[in-house]
Amino acid sequence: MKSSIVILSGGLDSSVLLLSLxxxxxxxxxxxxxxxxxxSRELEHAALICKTLGVEHRTADLSALRPLLAGSSQTDDxxxxxxxxxxxxxxxxxxxxNRNMLMLSVATAWAISTKTDSVAYGAHAGDHAQxxxxxxxxxxxxxxxxxxxxxxxxxxxxxxxxxxxxxxxxLGNLLPGxxxxxxxxxxCYEGGEYHCGRCGTCVERAQAFAEAGVVDRTLYKDxxxxxxxxxxxxxxAA
Amino acid sequence: MKSSIVILSGGLDSSVLLLSLxxxxxxxxxxxxxxxxxxSRELEHAALICKTLGVEHRTADLSALRPLLAGSSQTDDxxxxxxxxxxxxxxxxxxxxNRNMLMLSVATAWAISTKTDSVAYGAHAGDHAQxxxxxxxxxxxxxxxxxxxxxxxxxxxxxxxxxxxxxxxxLGNLLPGxxxxxxxxxxCYEGGEYHCGRCGTCVERAQAFAEAGVVDRTLYKDxxxxxxxxxxxxxxAA
Numbered sequence: 181m182k183s184s185i186v187i188l189s190g191g192l193d194s195s196v197l198l199l200s201l202x203x204x205x206x207x208x209x210x211x212x213x214x215x216x217x218x219x220s221r222e223l224e225h226a227a228l229i230c231k232t233l234g235v236e237h238r239t240a241d242l243s244a245l246r247p248l249l250a251g252s253s254q255t256d257d258x259x260x261x262x263x264x265x266x267x268x269x270x271x272x273x274x275x276x277x278n279r280n281m282l283m284l285s286v287a288t289a290w291a292i293s294t295k296t297d298s299v300a301y302g303a304h305a306g307d308h309a310q311x312x313x314x315x316x317x318x319x320x321x322x323x324x325x326x327x328x329x330x331x332x333x334x335x336x337x338x339x340x341x342x343x344x345x346x347x348x349x350x351l352g353n354l355l356p357g358x359x360x361x362x363x364x365x366x367x368c369y370e371g372g373e374y375h376c377g378r379c380g381t382c383v384e385r386a387q388a389f390a391e392a393g394v395v396d397r398t399l400y401k402d403x404x405x406x407x408x409x410x411x412x413x414x415x416x417a418a
Numbered sequence: 419m420k421s422s423i424v425i426l427s428g429g430l431d432s433s434v435l436l437l438s439l440x441x442x443x444x445x446x447x448x449x450x451x452x453x454x455x456x457x458s459r460e461l462e463h464a465a466l467i468c469k470t471l472g473v474e475h476r477t478a479d480l481s482a483l484r485p486l487l488a489g490s491s492q493t494d495d496x497x498x499x500x501x502x503x504x505x506x507x508x509x510x511x512x513x514x515x516n517r518n519m520l521m522l523s524v525a526t527a528w529a530i531s532t533k534t535d536s537v538a539y540g541a542h543a544g545d546h547a548q549x550x551x552x553x554x555x556x557x558x559x560x561x562x563x564x565x566x567x568x569x570x571x572x573x574x575x576x577x578x579x580x581x582x583x584x585x586x587x588x589l590g591n592l593l594p595g596x597x598x599x600x601x602x603x604x605x606c607y608e609g610g611e612y613h614c615g616r617c618g619t620c621v622e623r624a625q626a627f628a629e630a631g632v633v634d635r636t637l638y639k640d641x642x643x644x645x646x647x648x649x650x651x652x653x654x655a656a
Contacts, residue, residue, distance in 0.1 A: 321561075
């Protein structure tokens with residue numbers, strides 16, 4: 181039986197990814213990374229989702245790296261979380277330096293030591309503009325490096341790379357238990373009990389449900405904010 | 419001025435690498451990784467070498483990953499350190515799963531957050547047989563992933579990739595202060611006050627000095643052991 185490790189942030193994308201892999205005939209475990217983010221609510225939701233789904237879950241603690249990851253609103257308390265659309269220039273401060281390579285390195289280490297076939301993560305088409313390490317220029321060579329890091333080859337799976345977040349919501353809605361798992365997932369950068377509705381990931385989340393035409397069970401403090409926010413025009417060459 | 423981060427284990431190769439980069443006109447900082455190895459003596463020597471050279475030094479603590487890195491004699495106390503030649507089949511237990519990708523990921527994160535031009539590490543030709551993540555099939559794609567992990571591009575430098583450990587000793591011997599820095603470096607897997615002389619890295623170290631014709635100032639408990647050990651014949655195709 182094929183075996184996989186899913187990188188599970190506790191957010192919407194990785195939660196749907198985990199659920200979708202469970203519907204295939206394979207052995208699945210989940211890995212969350214504490215990289216010293218501003219809050220740990222996402223990680224609590226990751227643990228809850230794994231409990232609901234009966235999936236083995238580990239959290240790797242990289243919080244000791246925090247002093248090396250300055251300048252991001254997610255790991256540096258002196259940088260405020262911006263409000264607005266995910267793809268705006270102001271959102272660059274939410275980028276954690278080299279987050280994906282760090283997470284994939286740890287997952288690959290665990291995969292090698294447990295002879296697991298693949299590592300899966302939930303990067304999607306909408307991530308490309310903001311997160312350089314969600315682009316194919318990053319993923320493709322990293323996949324090759326992962327395959328060659330040990331005599332035991334580990335494959336990188338990124339099934340959402342060509343689809344949008346709205347597509348992920350549509351997929352999640354079709355999977356058994358999907359609506360419940362999506363409601364259990366947590367995306368907000370602020371880390372409150374309810375989603376704030378105003379940060380980049382809240383706006384992206386609410387818009388994805390609306391675009392998909394799927395009921396959004398998320399509890400937002402300011403639900404209507406996303407309607408006032410539009411994506412910035414793509415940058416044009418000078 | 420060009421800026422670089424050197425991955426410094428405290429062993430011979432990375433110590434000579436650090437020294438050689440300092441002789442070039444560039445700004446250099448050093449990063450050591452505590453990945454929960456059997457002992458921390460190498461890290462103490464890394465700190466000492468940086469103090470001697472007046473180089474900024476950070477240690478990233480990844481020891482929380484230890485439960486994910488089972489099966490290596492370096493991170494799993496239930497696995498004994500083997501004696502003999504570095505390139506023997508028995509040495510495979512000393513491989514820490516995905517060690518280089520983990521170290522390079524952390525160094526790249528720090529390089530991105532400090533807008534540093536490059537990350538340098540001391541993989542050399544003799545590492546290839548034993549450590550899959552010292553081969554070009556790993557390094558080349560990883561270098562490409564590192565360059566594309568952020569809008570700030572980080573280069574991977576591996577100046578020793580085509581030379582032997584004996585060549586590194588020869589180089590170290592020619593650099594100002596090199597003999598002293600090599601004597602301050604520490605390689606032994608056992609972690610005692612003196613080098614054991616019998617583990618794979620001790621044998622490799624002693625043989626490299628002998629091959630280079632350079633005085634070995636290292637204090638070994640069993641200095642003559644390396645003379646009794648020869649490299650295994652290369653595996654031939656069936």
